[in-house]
Amino acid sequence: MATQAQSEKIQPRVIGAVLATGLMSLSGVIIETAMNVTFPTLMRQFHVTTGTVQWITTLYLTIVACIVPISSYLKRRFTMKRLFVTANLLFIAGIIVDGLAPNFPLLLIGRMIQAFGTGIALPLIFNIILEQVPLSRVGLMTGIGTLVTAIGPAVGPTYGGILVTRLSWRYIFWILLPFLIISFLIGLKTIRQNTPTATEHFDWPSMLGIMVTFGGLIYGFSAISTHSWLSLSVGGPIVLGVLGLIYFSYRSLHVQSPVIQLRTLQNRAFSGHLLAFFLTQITSLGLSFILPNYLQLVDRQTAFIAGIIVFPGALVGAAFAPVGGQILDRFGSKRPILLGLGLATVSLLGMTLLARQMSVGVTLAIFVSYMVGIGLSFGNIMTSGLKHLSSDLKADGNALMNALQQFAGAVGTALVSAIIANSQAMSGLTLAQKTARGSQFALVVLCLVGALAWMTMWWALAQRKH
Template sequence: MTNQNETKLFPAIFAAGLLSFSGVIVETAMNIIFPVLMKEFHINTATVQWMTTAYILIVSIFVPISAFLKRRFKTRSLFITANLLFIIGLVIDSIAPTFSILLSGRILQGVGTGIALPLMFNIILDWAPENRKATLIGVGTLITAIAPALGPTLGGIVLNSLGWHWIFILLLPLLVISFILGFFSIGQAHDTEKKGFDFFGWVAIILTFVGLTLAFNNLSIIDSKPIQFIGWLLIGLLGLVCFVYQTSHSKRPLINLSIFKNWSFNWHILAFFLIQSIVLGLSFILPNYIQLVDGKSALLAGFFVLPGAAIGALLAPFGGRFMDIFGEARAVLSGAAIVLIAMILFSAFGLVLSGQAILLIYAFLMVGVGIVMANTMTSGLAQLSVFHQADGNAAFTTLQQFAGATGTSLVSAIITLQQDRPIGTMAVNTARGSMYAFILLLAFIVFAIIFLVAALRTRKTA
C-alpha cells in the first residue's frame, strides 16, 4: 500500500460507513415512530413493520451479489450509485403523503444500502495492512453500530419537535458529506473483470428471502390463514434449494459455496446470525414496550435505550483488542454469556419491566454484544483464504441483514398475535406478547453459544 492509499483509507471507510450508518439510523428511528405511523395511516403492527422488513429484505437481496459487483464494476462507481439511490429514497420519504409512498422510499434506500454495506468491509479487506484489519473491522463496526444508539433518540427528538418527515430530511446533509468524501477517496484495488452475471442464481436468492420473510411476516395470521404461511415458507425453501443447485453448477457463481465446506466458518456465521437477530428484535420490542406498556413518550423511549446501544457501539472497536489479550474463546464466549444473562432477565420480568429496568438490562446486554459481534465476524473470516474473503464478507453481511428481517418479523408476529386477542387491554397484551418474544430470543442466544463452542473447537489455530 502506498502512502497515498494509506491517507485515503480512513476517509474511504468513513464515507462508505456513513452511508451504511444512515440506513441503520433510519431503521432504528422508525421503530420509535411506529405507534405514530399506525395512528396516522390507520394500520396495525404487522403492516407498519413492513417499514423495516421491506428495507431489510431489499438489502438482503442485493448484498449477496456484492462479490460480483466488486469484481465487475469500479468501487467508486458502485458507491456513487448507492449514494444517489439512497438520497432519492430520502427525498421521497420526506414528502410522502401515504404509507405506500413512504414504503417505496424505504425500498430505494434498501437498494442503496445493499450495494454500499459490503463496500466498507471490502475496502478494509483490500487496503488495510494485515496487522490492522481486526482493528479497522472494529472501527467499521462502530460506524454502523453507533446508529442504533442514536436512532431511537433521534427519532424521539425529531418526532416531538419537528415531525417524523424530518427524520429523512435531516439525513440529507450526511449523505452529501458521504458522497464528497467517497468520490475523492475511494480507489480501485484490483482490475475489474467482465464476467457474466448468474441471473438465475440471483432469482433463486430473491425467492429465498422473499419467501422466508413473508412466511415470518404471516405468522401473525397463522391461526386464521395457515395456507399463506405454509405457501410462502415452501417458496422460500424451494428458492434455497434452487440457489444451491444453480450455484453449484454455475461457472460464474454469485457466492463461492466452497466457503461453506469450512465448518468453523459455518458455526461462526450461524452464531452471528442469531445474535444479530436478538439485537434487532430487541430494537423493535423495547421502544414499543416503553410506549405501549409503560405509557412513556417516544422521546423517553429513545432515551431509555440510548445508553445500552451507545455502550455496544463504543465497545465494538475495542473488541479486537479484547480478543488479542484474552484469546478468541474467552472473548466470544464471555460476550455471549453476558447476552444470555440479560435475556434471562428480560424473559423473567417481561410482564413488569419499567423504563429504568429496560435501561439497565439493555445496557448490560449491549456490553456482551459489543464484545462478541465484531470478534465473531473477524474470527469467522480468518478461517477463509484471502481469495475467499470477499465471498465470506458477502455471506456475513447478507445474513446480518436477513437476521434483521427474521428477528423483527418473528417478534412482531408474536406481539401482534397477543395484541389481537379479544380480551385484555392493549398494554397487557403487548406485555404478554413481548415476554413470549423475549423467550424466543433467549432460545436464540442458547443456540448461538452452542454454535460458538463448535466454531472454536474446529477453528484454524495457525
C-alpha cells in the same frame, strides 16, 4: 521494528474510506428503524392501512437482502469507488424522492431506491477493511465498522420519534442529506482500488433464485404477527422461499461463475461463525422490538422516553465494539467472543426472570450489560469467521454474513412480535399484564437462541485445531 510498526499503521486514506462508507451505511440503518415510529402518522396522512404501511419496511428489507448477496460479484466486476458513487447517488436520490413525496406510492418508490443504495453500501465498508487494513488491525476496524449495526437500530427510533413529534416525518430524510453529501466528498477523495477488476458473466437465473428466496422468506415471516403460522399468508411465501433457496443453491454449485461461492460453507469453522452471527442478530433485533413496547405498555412510558432509555445501551455497545476488536487483535478471538456472548445471554436470562416486574432502572442496567456483551462479540464473530477463508473467498463470506444479518432482522422481529401479539389476544388480564407475560415468553425464546449462539461459537472456535 520501525518497518513493522509502519506496516501495521492504518493509512489516513483508509480511515477516510471507512468513514465515508460508514456514514452512508449508518444513514440507511437509521432511516430503516426511524420509519417504524412514523407508521401511525403516515397511515393518517396517506389514508392507508397497517398492512399497507408495513411495506415501507418489508419491501426495503427484501431489496437490501437481495442486493447484498451479489456484493462479491459487484466487487470483482466494478471498482470500489464506482460502487460507492452509485450507492451514494442512489441513496441521495431516494431521500429527495421521499422528502418531497406527495403520496404513498412515491414514498414507497423512494424507499426502494434507498434500498438499492444500502444493499451496495453495507458490504462495501467491510470489503475495504478486509482488503486495505493491516491484518493485525482488522479486529479494531471491523469493530468500528459494526458501530453501524450496534448504534443505528437504537438511534433510529429516538431520532424518528423526536422529529415526528416536534417537526415532520419528512425531516427524517432531509436532515441526513448533508451527511450523505459529506460522505460522497470524502469517498471521492479517499477510496482507492487495490485489486484489479475483471469482466465476468452475471448469472441472472441465480439472481431470480435470490429474489424468490428472500422475498418469500421475509414476507412470510413478516406476516406471522398478523396471521396464523399455518395460514397461506405465512406458509405459502415461506415454502416459496425455501424452494427458491434450493434452486439457488443447486444452480450456484453447478455453474462456472456463480453469483456467490457457496463452497465457503464447506469450511466448518466459517459455517459455525455464520450461524452464530445469524442467531446473535436475531436476539438483538428481537430485543430492540421488545423493550420499547414493554416500556410503553407495561411501565407506562411515552414513546420518546422509551427511546431515550434504550439510547444509552446503544452508545455503550458502540463504544465496546472497537474495544472488543482490539482484544481480538491482541489476544485472539476466543476471549472477547465467548465472554461477550456469555454476558449477553446472562443479561437476557436476567430480563427473563424479572420480566413481570421490571422497573425502568433495572431495564436500563440489564440492557447496558447486554449491549456490552454484543459490543465485545458481534463484530469479532465476523472478523474471526472471515479469517478462516482464503483471500479469494473473503468477499463471498462477507456477502453471506451481511445477507443473513438482514434476514435475521426480519426473523427476530417477526418471532417476538408474534409471541407478544398472541399473549395480548388472550382474555382475563389487563393489556399491561398480557404484554409483560408475552414479553417474558419472548425473552425465554431469545435466551435459548443466545445460548445456542454461544454453544455454536464454542464449537466453531474449536475447529481451528483440526
